[in-house]
Amino acid sequence: PVTEGDYEEGFELPDYDDLTYGLPPPPEPRKHPDKGDEMETGKPKKGGSSKEDEEEPWAEEKGQDRKGKPKKPGGKKLDLDEDEWAPPEEKTRCPPIGLESHRIEDDQMLASSMLRHGLGAQRGRLNMQAGTNEDDFFDGAWCAEDDSRAHWLEVDTRRTTKFTGVITQGRDSQIHEDFVTSFYVGFSNDSQAWVMYTNGYEEMMFYGNVDKDTPVLSEFPEPVVARYIRIYPQTWNGSLCLRLEVLGCPLSTISSYYTQQNEVTSMDNLDFRHHSYKDMRQLMKVVNEECPTITRIYNIGKSSRGLKLYAMEISDNPGEHETGEPEFRYTAGLHGNEALGRELLLLLMQFLCKEYQDGNPRVRSLVTETRIHLVPSLNPDGYELAREAGSELGNWALGHWTEEGYDLFENFPDLASALWAAEERRLVPHKFPNYHVPIPEHYLAEDATVAAETRAVMAWMDKNPFVLGANLQGGEKLVSYPFDTARPRGQTPLGARHPPDDYEDENPELQETPDHAIFRWLAISYASAHLTMTETFRGGCHTQDMTDAMGIVQGAKWHPRAGTMNDFSYLHTNCLELSIYLGCDKFPHESELQQEWENNKESLLTFMEQVHRGIKGLVTDQQGEPIANATIVVGGINHHVKTASGGDYWRILNPGEYRVSARAEGYNPSVKTCSVLYDIGATQCNFVLSRSNWKRIREIMAMNGNRPIRHLVPGRPMTPRERLRLRLRLRHRMRLRQQMRLRRLNATATTTTTMAPPLPTTALPFPFSSTAYAPWSQEPPTAGTWEMETETETEVVTELVTETEAWELGTGTAQPFTTAETYTVNFGD
Structure with a gap:
């Protein structure tokens, strides 16, 4: 039998004969501050009222007058004494206990039955999302095995809890419409004896959902103290399926080792609450006023409704780019309902301001550098x-x-697919670059399907030389890095094709970036510093753990999609961008912000410090003037970066030794060996470039139809294939010269031209005459004067071309400049 002692003081057995059951206890009358209690003074109460004349506060609810007697119809309303009136008690509001955020573990959830494993009790969490394939091991709700009303879903909080309500939701599915429309609620302290929630007369029925997606809150008229709670569905649409969140205030410590060891109380005096747009502006203004020397507020654009996209700059010299100082960015709120990232950045700017003023050496170093x-x-x-x-x-x-209906994270140009298509046609890197890929023209059109926020972000990226960045999102707990786009199986980096497959489109390949190892380093730096991101026992929020218990994953492996912010940032700018998914609950309760700040604080700081890993330096000419847009090439990594307007650059690299070169238009390249250490702090690697004659070379190329110049390396031995091609090319040119001479002899029948035999030479492979004319000393032949060129001019050009070919064979001493001049100005080619 059930006794009152089984439920401590939080639950009473129903007494249907008592009219006062179900009503809250009457409040005690307020005492006048100047009058003591009758027992203390020994004097009777004012008015000498007896016990039977005392007024009962809840008499009107029972159909009686204020003194407990039957209320007469049409009676005069009594005036209450001001000293005896007390305000009603404020309703208890408790936060969620953590089903959606996974603070409640899987083994704390139990059900009477399940349709199959993919619809077990552990899937009955609020906003649980089904996997890609429905009816697998990761479906979108708890579902009972049949349509019996005896089924239930139970939650063990592992502590004494004051329950105030529940939130119900239907099944996440594209093909099913399953949701619970009414249910009972039961409580227990030992999971054996259960008592149903009543309204004083009968078991109280709560009404649930009208669709499968919208959450519905059912609050209890009076809170109940217990450890276990059960939901007993009574009516439903479709199949009996349910997702659930429980509201409750903990009254004792939790009985879980794993959860208890990670509960940290923050010592930072920060504003732990959700901020509206107006509150956010006010908070940023307060931070700016507290630290005016290191902060600046600006906006990068406007939303589609005209709200400004505010940014906070934190630096020792805000407002301008300092040469040699890298730029870092954190962005949040790409999706409006993912509020945790928004609040973490507001907390971060408060933290940096306060710690800088308090002299924290780590924060001061980060802000000044x-x-x-x-x-x-x-x-x-x-x-x-x-x-x-x-x-x-x-x-x-x-x-x-x-x-306007855009997903901002996926609203950027799909440059990865454009790059891979160019690789298929062998256009990379001569005609299509593999870095700083240009934005397609159709994407920049006014009528393009691009959000106003996306245009603002792209302009912001082009304006500032960002080196490293991350966007904070929600709904999962991991760090994702590029590529987010999955490459079709029919394509490979070299253009080769796989054998035909009936499922090519359904099985795309993972294409790693040239900086794959660096991205993994950056992702691990955040995940490993997070308090719970690498806990192996938690698994994934919605489906299986794709991170292999490391907390990091390539985007295309986990959730392939095209046109993401990460891929765009990597292929269009110098910035390495990652996505940080902060937790299973997109919009956590305000009471969880303090714990989430402690979970992420060290990770946020550690990730920012990674911008100082790798190499950095200046690229200048011989006069010390900075060279903007110079290209920095790292050997073994087929992805380059460019210098900023001040000639400075940063290249994040893993520890090791690298062969680095700097190239710029109009300058000769420079090569150095740079070493990267394990400690934080980029290695200085400066370059001084000398002027070259590429400007003149390009002019000659323009006169010759902009045909490409073959890149030659002096002293490098030729391969047999290259030697064969050279011989065929020379033979073809010899035939053209002979044909030209025959045409001229036939055209001048009245004039006899005697051709002198060629002079022998040891420096050239063919017996041609040599004349030392500079190639730019003559105007290039036109179509009208082609047949009027003299024999001497023909031999000049022929000699120069032949000398170039001898240099290609490694037998000549000509320089690349001479090669370019003579190789292009050849009207016989």
């Missing part, structure tokens, strides 16, 4: 929509897109 940009909300329109619904009552997609 880095130009930091923080953009807390790139989609303010979506956030305001999600915030209006509340942290728990907005569904998975509410506020995710912009006002």
